Amino acid sequence: MSTMIKMVRAFAAVASLAIATPAIAAGANVEIDYQNWSFAGPFGFFDRAQLQRGFKVYRENCSACHGLRLVAFRNLAENGGPSFTEDQAKAVAAEYTVIDGPDDFGEMFERPAILADRFPSPFPNEQAARAANNGAYPPDFSLLAKARAAQRGFPGFVFDIFTQYQENGPDYIYSLLTGYVDAPEGVTVPDGQYYNHSFLAGEFISMAPPLYDEAVEYTDGTPMTVEQYAKDVSAFMMWAAEPHLEDRKKIGFRVMIFLIVFAGLLYFTKKQLWRNVEH
Numbered sequence: 001m002s003t004m005i006k007m008v009r010a011f012a013a014v015a016s017l018a019i020a021t022p023a024i025a026a027g028a029n030v031e032i033d034y035q036n037w038s039f040a041g042p043f044g045f046f047d048r049a050q051l052q053r054g055f056k057v058y059r060e061n062c063s064a065c066h067g068l069r070l071v072a073f074r075n076l077a078e079n080g081g082p083s084f085t086e087d088q089a090k091a092v093a094a095e096y097t098v099i100d101g102p103d104d105f106g107e108m109f110e111r112p113a114i115l116a117d118r119f120p121s122p123f124p125n126e127q128a129a130r131a132a133n134n135g136a137y138p139p140d141f142s143l144l145a146k147a148r149a150a151q152r153g154f155p156g157f158v159f160d161i162f163t164q165y166q167e168n169g170p171d172y173i174y175s176l177l178t179g180y181v182d183a184p185e186g187v188t189v190p191d192g193q194y195y196n197h198s199f200l201a202g203e204f205i206s207m208a209p210p211l212y213d214e215a216v217e218y219t220d221g222t223p224m225t226v227e228q229y230a231k232d233v234s235a236f237m238m239w240a241a242e243p244h245l246e247d248r249k250k251i252g253f254r255v256m257i258f259l260i261v262f263a264g265l266l267y268f269t270k271k272q273l274w275r276n277v278e279h
Contacts, residue, residue: 009221031197032150033175035231037167039238040252045246046239051082053218057229058215062141065133068119068144071240077115079241080246089115096120134192136206145169145234145241150200169241170234172198177230180209 009198038047058068076084084092093113098120101108113120114136121140123129127258130137139147149168152160159165179198193204212225221230239245 005229007138030150030180030200031175032168032171033178033198034171035167035174035234037170037235037238039235039245040165040167042164042249044249046080047235048083049222050232050235051239053220053222054085054232054234054239055082056218057211057216057233058141058236061210061229061254062233063119063123065129065138067123067138067140068122068142068240069140071120071243072118073113073244074115077177078243082236086115093117093128095259106142134206138207141237143238143241145173145237148172148200149176167238170238172200173234174239175231177211177234 038045039052054261058066066124073089076082076092077086077089093115096113096117096119097110098117099108100111103109107185123132126137146169150172151157152165152168165202175198176196179196180194182195183195183203187203188196189195190204193206194208196205199205211226211229214228214230216224218224218228222232242248
């Protein structure tokens, strides 16, 4: 009986820790606007048109400050991605300049990018990036959808195991991009910063609102609103962070089917081998 009491107390302690910790990690006043994503769930997939729109938003509104150093131009034309043609990807690459070398004289030189190159950083180094952004360092977008996320807390994360919720990164990015509002009465915003109720590190953020209605022209009839821009670029960042998401989910489903069939075969094999043996 004493052992059972100790187990109950231990479980209660773990549960209380699980309840308390996420509130600190996510921030007391962070507001997350959960979205419906095409890539959610075990059978999710990327919306090709959305990825292309998100890439357009990135290029026209975000690329001046945020890099994409782990994504190569050829990835734009690979399966599971934005599905640009090879010629389109080459045209995108040709608009960028990369530093190569050394040449025969030991000098570095600039040349137009090719499909094998990765997206060049908008700044030569971190110090230059901070100097251009009032001391703030704009994070690289390559893995941001996996590296930034608000914790859902207890018991939400328990249900997430069964629903396979893994979109807290895009949900947070969307909420951050649409979370710029006027500061509440009595709150003073420091100079050079902006009020954002979805920022994990606090209510004040150095990045100015990057999106405005009709800032990026869509030609497919999609609404040109801040909310739509935020959702499209968040989806694109999710692809950049996990370009093989669709393959992973397909393989995972096949593995689960295999394990179910294999377990059934083991069960009937066991029944066949031990059917005449008394237990």
